[in-house]
Amino acid sequence: MRRFSWFNATSIALGFAFLYIPILLLVIYSFNESKLVTVWGGWSTKWYSSLLQNEGLLSAAWVTLRVAVVSSTLATILGTLAAIVLVRIGRFPGRTLFSGLIFAPLVMPEVITGLSLLLLFVAMNVDRGFWTVVIAHATFSMCFAAVVVQARLYDFDKSVEEAAMDLGAPPVKTFLQVTLPIIAPSVISAWLLSFTLSLDDLVIASFATGPGATTLPMKIYSQVRLGVTPEINAVSTIMIGLVTIGVIFASYTTKRASARQEREMKAVDAGAK
Amino acid sequence: MRRWLLISVPYLWLLVFFLVPFFIVFKISLSDIATAIPPYTPTFDWSQGLSGIGTFLSQLDFENYFFIFEDPLYLNAYWSALTIAAISTFLTLLIAYPIAYGMARAPKEWQPTLVMLVILPFWTSFLIRVYAWIGILKKEGLLNLFLMNLGIISEPLTILNTTTAVYIGIVYSYLPFMILPLYASLEKINPSLLEAAEDLGSPPWKAFWQVTFPLSIPGVLAGCFLVFIPATGEFVIPDLLGGSDTLMIGKTLWNEFFNNRDWPVSSAVAVVLLLVLVVPIVLFQRNQEKQREAGR
Numbered sequence: 001m002r003r004f005s006w007f008n009a010t011s012i013a014l015g016f017a018f019l020y021i022p023i024l025l026l027v028i029y030s031f032n033e034s035k036l037v038t039v040w041g042g043w044s045t046k047w048y049s050s051l052l053q054n055e056g057l058l059s060a061a062w063v064t065l066r067v068a069v070v071s072s073t074l075a076t077i078l079g080t081l082a083a084i085v086l087v088r089i090g091r092f093p094g095r096t097l098f099s100g101l102i103f104a105p106l107v108m109p110e111v112i113t114g115l116s117l118l119l120l121f122v123a124m125n126v127d128r129g130f131w132t133v134v135i136a137h138a139t140f141s142m143c144f145a146a147v148v149v150q151a152r153l154y155d156f157d158k159s160v161e162e163a164a165m166d167l168g169a170p171p172v173k174t175f176l177q178v179t180l181p182i183i184a185p186s187v188i189s190a191w192l193l194s195f196t197l198s199l200d201d202l203v204i205a206s207f208a209t210g211p212g213a214t215t216l217p218m219k220i221y222s223q224v225r226l227g228v229t230p231e232i233n234a235v236s237t238i239m240i241g242l243v244t245i246g247v248i249f250a251s252y253t254t255k256r257a258s259a260r261q262e263r264e265m266k267a268v269d270a271g272a273k
Numbered sequence: 274m275r276r277w278l279l280i281s282v283p284y285l286w287l288l289v290f291f292l293v294p295f296f297i298v299f300k301i302s303l304s305d306i307a308t309a310i311p312p313y314t315p316t317f318d319w320s321q322g323l324s325g326i327g328t329f330l331s332q333l334d335f336e337n338y339f340f341i342f343e344d345p346l347y348l349n350a351y352w353s354a355l356t357i358a359a360i361s362t363f364l365t366l367l368i369a370y371p372i373a374y375g376m377a378r379a380p381k382e383w384q385p386t387l388v389m390l391v392i393l394p395f396w397t398s399f400l401i402r403v404y405a406w407i408g409i410l411k412k413e414g415l416l417n418l419f420l421m422n423l424g425i426i427s428e429p430l431t432i433l434n435t436t437t438a439v440y441i442g443i444v445y446s447y448l449p450f451m452i453l454p455l456y457a458s459l460e461k462i463n464p465s466l467l468e469a470a471e472d473l474g475s476p477p478w479k480a481f482w483q484v485t486f487p488l489s490i491p492g493v494l495a496g497c498f499l500v501f502i503p504a505t506g507e508f509v510i511p512d513l514l515g516g517s518d519t520l521m522i523g524k525t526l527w528n529e530f531f532n533n534r535d536w537p538v539s540s541a542v543a544v545v546l547l548l549v550l551v552v553p554i555v556l557f558q559r560n561q562e563k564q565r566e567a568g569r
Contacts (some may be wrong), residue, residue: 008375012387015372018490019394019448022405025415029408089276101287103558107499109506109550111523112543115530116294119540122311123297139290142283154565171275193396199453200398203508206531217400224400224513228408236401243396251389 023240030233047234057219057235064199064216067130071137078138079190080183081146084175086146087153105143113140114207121208128210136208137201141194149195152186182261183256192250196243198271295547302540303333307546313536337541347542348527351549354522357436357511359502361443365451365500366493368444373455373492374485377462387455395449403442410438410514434516442510447503451496458492459485491564498557502550525562 030048034041051057082102105113117136121128160182164174180187202217209215216235223232307314315332342345376387394402409415410433417429432438462485470480497528508523515521522542 005327005378007371008378010375012375012379012519015368015375015452016390017447018368018445019391022398022402022409022445023394026401026405062325075370078283081279082287085280085283089280092276092280098280098284098287099562100555100558101284101291103561104554105291106558107502107554109508109523109546111505111506111508112298112547113291113525115526115539115543116298117290119297119301119536120290120294135290139286146283147282182560196396200400202400217398220400220404221509223390224407228404228411230488233408236398236404239401240397243398244393247389247393 026233027237027240030230030237032230032233035230047230048238050231051234051238054231056214060216060219061235063130063213067133067137067205067213067215068195068198071134071192071198072141074134074138075141075145075194075198076187076191078142078196080149080187082142082146083149083153084179086150102143102146105140106147108140110201110203114204117204118207127129128208129213131207131214132210133205133213135205137194137198140204141197144197145190145194148190149183149186152183156182169272185257188254189250192246196246199239199243291464298540298543300333301537302337302544303335304537305332305336306535311536311558312534323555337547340538341541341545346520347522350520350522350525351545353520354505354507355549357439357443357519357521358501358507361440361447361504362497362501364440364507365444365447366497369451369455373452373459376452376456377459384460388453389457391449391452399446400421400509402446403509406438406442406445407433410441410484433514434519436515436519438514439511439519439521442514443500443507444506446510447500450499454492454495454499455489456492458489458495462488465481491560491567494560495557495564498553502553502557506546 009244031043032039032041032048033044082098086099087103114136117132117139118128121132126132141207161174161178164178165171169177200217201215202221205215206218206221209218220232220235223229286378301313304315305315306312315329372391376384376391379387382516407414411417412429412431412433414433416432417426418428432441466484466488467480471477475483506523506526507521508527511519511521511524512527515524523546526539526542526546529535529542
């Protein structure tokens with residue numbers, strides 16, 4: 001594009017420096033030999049090995065991972081259904097309320113969502129723990145998942161679906177064999193987004209949890225309140241590393257998948273002509 | 274038939290786990306605190322039948338709301354949460370706009386990478402990103418160390434545990450939410466419009482204010498809502514970066530619930546916060562729907 005001036009270049013550079021320097025410093029200081037944050041005592045990986053001895057942290061990490069896998073799978077299924085309802089089923093009674101219920105959780109302060117879910121669980125008299133956290137996470141993640149899938153459903157060519165239906169494919173079969181493969185990249189990103197949202201959440205989990213289901217963010221939070229320690233930096237670095245690898249991998253595979261799809265579509269188009 | 278099945282699954286889920294809970298919050302906000310499990314009274318007793326509903330309803334009152342409105346602590350917390358959220362939304366917009374603008378003007382082949390680089394920090398834990406700032410902002414932290422080594426300051430600045438740190442935290446954490454919608458709307462602007470403005474003799478800053486900025490307003494609005502609404506109820510940032518004098522209603526609610534164990538008052542706090550935010554939330558939803566209609 002024209003006019004990519006020094007002004008534009010500087011604002012991007014400064015902006016990205018602002019976004020990344022704090023994370024970078026955190027990662028660097030996780031390798032600090034010294035316990036003091038400001039004193040550089042040379043490179044060391046001792047905080048990582050001390051993590052392996054920290055049972056509380058490890059079990060919290062295991063709970064978090066399980067919650068994230070289950071809740072993001074639920075959220076992706078529900079969110080995909082919600083996106084199809086919003087995009088493919090035009091008008092139905094209660095649509096405005098439905099789309100409101102999809103958009104409100106995106107911006108709703110977490111303290112409100114958390115408190116209200118807790119009071120629901122108490123009113124229903126369920127034991128709080130693993131499953132209540134899963135339900136809580138699935139509920140707010142499904143809205144993010146719905147938005148991601150919805151965007152993809154809007155811009156794909158509906159005529160492919162219609163062609164399948166015209167050829168006599170029943171709607172469920174059409175969905176599984178035509179629609180789902182086309183929206184698959186967005187379904188994968190919806191799952192990944194839900195997964196990281198769940199991995200990340202402190203506030204809603206704190207309300208929805210019960211005995212025996214302490215998640216990693218809750219553990220980190222209670223240690224952070226006591227001060228900065230290199231051990232927390234090490235846990236954070238591991239989480240950042242995993243997420244970064246996941247995101248890069250996901251964007252690479254979805255890019256390849258959509259490139260292949262486009263090629264196939266072009267081939268079909270060329271064949272039709 | 275099948276259509277209704279499809280609609281009902283996500284719909285019922287959201288009704289049960291998102292909408293109904295608000296009514297429960299409202300109900301509990303009308304009860305009184307009690308030393309019991311659950312810690313409020315009255316609780317509903319099914320065994321008494323209809324007369325039970327009568328006595329149940331007669332025990333509800335708006336006492337907790339009067340309490341909130343009489344105690345300046347709560348009103349101050351609401352007010353300062355709103356002002357802190359408004360000021361930080363504005364600061365986020367100021368910082369995000371040039372970045373989004375630069376991204377939209379960058380060579381086409383760079384743009385997906387740039388977008389990806391904006392999203393990446395958003396995927397890394399919110400808590401961790403806030404935590405990173407503690408090490409930077411504290412008295413013997415990296416920022417003070419850096420500035421003192423450069424000789425810009427001789428005494429360390431107190432930034433951590435002040436409202437300034439809360440501003441920094443909010444701007445930093447919510448920046449991607451502002452950049453992305455801004456970029457989406459700036460990227461759509463047809464460059465020939467600006468060329469036309471220039472050909473007609475308009476200086477660049479005037480072309481910006483009269484062409485680019487008005488066309489980016491849907492993105493500005495979406496970004497502002499995405500930052501302002503959650504920031505108003507923010508808990509983690511004021512708790513970890515703010516000081517004891519930094520009042521924000523999200524923190525008040527958390528303390529009321531977890532430290533004072535007063536469920537009815539925290540419910541009332543949540544109901545009032547929701548009422549305060551209902552207007553921006555509805556506006557946000559309308560803005561999203563409108564953009565989608567336009568995008569089709």
